[in-house]
Amino acid sequence: QKEVEQNSGPLSVPEGAIASLNCTYSDRGSQSFFWYRQYSGKSPELIMFIYSNGDKEDGRFTAQLNKASQYVSLLIRDSQPSDSATYLCAGGRDYNTDKLIFGTGTRLQVFP
């Protein structure tokens, strides 16, 4: 069983719509979660991190964490074609020695 799971997509949304990206994790000890965006042929870029249950907003992005359901999501409001990329979810325990576990990513396509 993969520790962090994501639907590989592609998720296709029209420009201006809300894109909803989801991630589940199996390790109940995971405390810290990160969303990275990766354009084709490029390295991952950190978008947001979330440690507490609930919502965290940053501009057009909202991360949501539900530890009871072991579920993390990323909402992108007013989606733009430039948001088309693969979105990677990653999680880890809050120890100093733990490693970050990545999902395989969800490919998002925003069409005009």
Next chain:
Amino acid sequence: ETGVTQSPTHLIKTRGQQVTLRCSSQSGHNTVSWYQQALGQGPQFIFQYYREEENGRGNFPPRFSGLQFPNYSSELNVNALELDDSALYLCASSLDRGVGEQFFGPGTRLTVL
């Protein structure tokens, strides 16, 4: 730009050879993590270095080894290259050890023939 640099950008090797990849961390960061990303997969954790000491290792064989220098730059060495080692190798720099916010360099694309 994250301020994290990696060299070389691309590399082609043959099976059995050895390779060294290099990473310079962002200014003020003392931790470097290395990841392997195969095509269509998420990054897989290789190991992390904190203040010149290894601080955790993923499920990679001993032929993957690393080093961190006093200026916090780092090297990843892979011996006895195998075809499956072909991947994008990423280093990530962070302010402290563990799973805190990590900022990736551009990566090194390794092809093993």
